[in-house]
Amino acid sequence: MHWSYAITGLALVLSLTASREKTLEALKVSYRRLTNILPAFLLMLVLVSIVLFLVPDVVISQYLGVDNKFAGVLFASLLGSITLMPGFIAYPLAGILLKKGVAYMVLSAFTTTLMMVGVLTYPIESRYFGARVTIMRNAMSFLIALIIAVVTGILFGEVFQ
Amino acid sequence: MKQNSVVRMAVISSYAIFVALSWIFGFDPGREISRNFASFSLDMLKVLPCAFVLIGLFEVWVKKETVEKHLGEESGIRGYVWGILLAGTTVGGLYVAFPVAYSLYSKGAKLSVIFTYIGASAICRVPMTVFEASFLGIKFTAIRLFVSIPLVVITSILLGDYLRKRNYSIAEGK
Numbered sequence A: 001m002h003w004s005y006a007i008t009g010l011a012l013v014l015s016l017t018a019s020r021e022k023t024l025e026a027l028k029v030s031y032r033r034l035t036n037i038l039p040a041f042l043l044m045l046v047l048v049s050i051v052l053f054l055v056p057d058v059v060i061s062q063y064l065g066v067d068n069k070f071a072g073v074l075f076a077s078l079l080g081s082i083t084l085m086p087g088f089i090a091y092p093l094a095g096i097l098l099k100k101g102v103a104y105m106v107l108s109a110f111t112t113t114l115m116m117v118g119v120l121t122y123p124i125e126s127r128y129f130g131a132r133v134t135i136m137r138n139a140m141s142f143l144i145a146l147i148i149a150v151v152t153g154i155l156f157g158e159v160f161q
Numbered sequence B: 001m002k003q004n005s006v007v008r009m010a011v012i013s014s015y016a017i018f019v020a021l022s023w024i025f026g027f028d029p030g031r032e033i034s035r036n037f038a039s040f041s042l043d044m045l046k047v048l049p050c051a052f053v054l055i056g057l058f059e060v061w062v063k064k065e066t067v068e069k070h071l072g073e074e075s076g077i078r079g080y081v082w083g084i085l086l087a088g089t090t091v092g093g094l095y096v097a098f099p100v101a102y103s104l105y106s107k108g109a110k111l112s113v114i115f116t117y118i119g120a121s122a123i124c125r126v127p128m129t130v131f132e133a134s135f136l137g138i139k140f141t142a143i144r145l146f147v148s149i150p151l152v153v154i155t156s157i158l159l160g161d162y163l164r165k166r167n168y169s170i171a172e173g174k
Helices: A002-018 A020-054 A057-064 A069-082 A087-099 A104-116 A122-129 A131-155 B002-025 B028-061 B064-071 B077-088 B094-106 B111-123 B126-136 B138-165
Strands: none
Touching: A002 A020, A002 B028, A020 A122, A020 B002, A020 B028, A020 B094, A057 A069, A057 A087, A057 A104, A069 A104, A069 A131, A087 A104, A087 B126, A104 A131, A104 B111, A104 B126, A104 B138, A122 A131, A122 B094, A131 B111, A131 B138, B002 B028, B028 B094, B064 B077, B077 B111, B077 B138, B094 B111, B111 B138, B126 B138
16 A cells, blocks of 8 residues: 555656646546546445445345355355455455355455455446446356356365365 | 537436535435545556557657557557557546557557457556556466466457457547
8 A cells, every 4th residue: 555655656756847737637537537436436425324334244244254155156256246345354354264164165255356346346347338338348257257167176176175 | 429528428427416415415325436536546546647648759759650650550460569568557437548549559659469468458457467466466476367368368358359350440529
């Protein structure tokens, strides 16, 4: 996180020394782009705050920990798709679940859909790419996540025992 | 797309009213929801300003020809490699990748590289990958990367070709 500030600061300083006008122009572009997409961000935050309330960590742990691994993969991929959480919350949670005995393939389905499939980021994505492409990309990502989960399950010896 | 923005405003304002009433009348679920909102907003506020400043600098300083050459129609396999490497350095998540992808696209990157970048920034961001490996093990992370990257590139090419045949173009905001 601090790195991104250092790099941005450095880039700004370099840009300023090269040309004051161009830097000002760049900041105007930044501002315009940001304000343009901000309403979509706001809508996403509203959705995230509600979904995280309806589907708290406890519920996620319950569904991922079901006895049937394949049901677990299904639940995990659905929950991962409809929720959104930063990596520094998701991976420790996955680590805890792993220690509790949740299968690798279930965790894989969860973390991959969490990162790749964004139902909650739909407002932002569709604003840039349109509804059709957004749905297509997410559907393909969902399939990719399932494939990854199955391969993970096979290589960890969870599918064929 | 006026209708969209009306719906959006309606949703956002009823949400604001709901949160305000929840605090006044001590409705716990509402307060919990607003706390979620605050903590997530803070997370994003840490990332977004940097991302958009860099996008602005990129727009002004990087020449269209440069992007076209390395990420455009003629870039071949190199374009995908660049897309993945660029994704590795992306912070945040998909919500940062979308505006960056739009910038790349407006500078002449081809669609399949754009989708590769988006997919890869979901799954191969370097800090996230390291973090994942430390909690779930290197084997887990290695499997995920080796399986996902080829799939992301292949589906991106398919999606890009499909859309190019339909003369699709990305438009910012509506």
